Amino acid sequence: MVDVNISVDEERIPEEIQKRLKEAIEATDKEMVFWDNKELMRRTCMSWNTMQEHFFFDERCPKVKIESKWYFPAEEMKQFLLTWMKEKR
Structure with missing residues:
Protein backbone atom coordinates (compact mmCIF):
# COMPACT_ATOMS: atom_id res chain seq x y z
CA MET A 1 0.00 0.00 0.00
CA VAL A 2 1.23 3.50 -0.89
CA ASP A 3 0.58 6.54 1.24
CA VAL A 4 -0.16 9.74 -0.64
CA ASN A 5 0.12 13.06 1.09
CA ILE A 6 -1.51 16.10 -0.53
CA SER A 7 -1.09 19.61 0.80
CA VAL A 8 -3.19 22.51 -0.39
CA ASP A 9 -2.43 26.18 0.11
CA GLU A 10 -5.96 27.32 0.94
CA GLU A 11 -5.06 30.99 0.53
CA ARG A 12 -4.25 30.43 -3.15
CA ILE A 13 -7.53 28.68 -3.99
CA PRO A 14 -9.63 31.88 -4.49
CA GLU A 15 -6.98 33.54 -6.67
CA GLU A 16 -6.56 30.36 -8.75
CA ILE A 17 -10.34 30.12 -9.26
CA GLN A 18 -10.49 33.78 -10.26
CA LYS A 19 -7.59 33.31 -12.70
CA ARG A 20 -9.22 30.31 -14.36
CA LEU A 21 -12.62 32.01 -14.58
CA LYS A 22 -11.01 35.03 -16.24
CA GLU A 23 -9.29 32.75 -18.77
CA ALA A 24 -12.56 30.96 -19.54
CA ILE A 25 -14.44 34.25 -19.99
CA GLU A 26 -11.74 35.64 -22.28
CA ALA A 27 -11.82 32.46 -24.38
CA LEU A 40 -25.51 43.73 -26.19
CA MET A 41 -28.31 44.19 -23.65
CA ARG A 42 -26.93 41.28 -21.61
CA ARG A 43 -23.38 42.61 -21.67
CA THR A 44 -24.32 46.19 -20.79
CA CYS A 45 -27.11 45.32 -18.31
CA MET A 46 -29.23 47.91 -20.12
CA SER A 47 -32.60 47.70 -21.82
CA TRP A 48 -32.92 48.40 -25.52
CA ASN A 49 -34.62 51.73 -24.79
CA THR A 50 -31.88 52.79 -22.36
CA MET A 51 -29.18 52.00 -24.90
CA GLN A 52 -31.02 54.02 -27.53
CA GLU A 53 -31.37 56.96 -25.15
CA HIS A 54 -27.71 56.98 -24.17
CA PHE A 55 -25.37 55.73 -26.90
CA PHE A 56 -27.03 53.86 -29.78
CA PHE A 57 -27.33 56.97 -31.95
CA ASP A 58 -23.78 58.15 -31.20
CA GLU A 59 -22.06 58.24 -34.60
CA ARG A 60 -19.09 56.36 -33.10
CA CYS A 61 -21.27 53.41 -32.06
CA PRO A 62 -20.29 50.51 -34.37
CA LYS A 63 -23.37 48.82 -35.76
CA VAL A 64 -24.75 47.28 -38.93
CA LYS A 65 -28.38 46.60 -39.76
CA ILE A 66 -28.96 43.48 -41.84
CA GLU A 67 -32.57 43.20 -42.87
CA SER A 68 -34.44 44.00 -39.66
CA LYS A 69 -31.73 43.02 -37.18
CA TRP A 70 -28.86 45.04 -35.69
CA TYR A 71 -25.38 43.53 -35.32
CA PHE A 72 -22.43 44.94 -33.40
CA PRO A 73 -18.79 43.97 -34.04
CA ALA A 74 -17.83 42.58 -30.61
CA GLU A 75 -14.30 43.99 -30.21
CA GLU A 76 -15.15 47.42 -31.66
CA MET A 77 -18.27 47.65 -29.52
CA LYS A 78 -16.36 46.71 -26.38
CA GLN A 79 -13.84 49.50 -27.04
CA PHE A 80 -16.60 52.00 -27.83
CA LEU A 81 -18.45 51.16 -24.62
CA LEU A 82 -15.31 51.56 -22.51
CA THR A 83 -14.60 54.95 -24.10
CA TRP A 84 -18.23 56.02 -23.73
CA MET A 85 -18.26 55.02 -20.06
CA LYS A 86 -15.03 56.94 -19.35
CA GLU A 87 -16.60 60.04 -20.91
CA LYS A 88 -19.62 59.70 -18.59
CA ARG A 89 -17.54 59.75 -15.40
Missing part, protein backbone atom coordinates in the same frame (compact mmCIF):
# COMPACT_ATOMS: atom_id res chain seq x y z
CA THR A 28 -15.61 32.74 -24.72
CA ASP A 29 -15.39 36.42 -25.65
CA LYS A 30 -12.91 35.64 -28.43
CA GLU A 31 -15.36 33.20 -29.99
CA MET A 32 -17.97 35.88 -30.68
CA VAL A 33 -17.34 38.10 -33.68
CA PHE A 34 -20.70 39.89 -33.62
CA TRP A 35 -23.24 40.60 -30.92
CA ASP A 36 -26.94 41.00 -31.61
CA ASN A 37 -29.11 43.40 -29.61
CA LYS A 38 -29.94 40.74 -26.99
CA GLU A 39 -26.26 40.01 -26.40
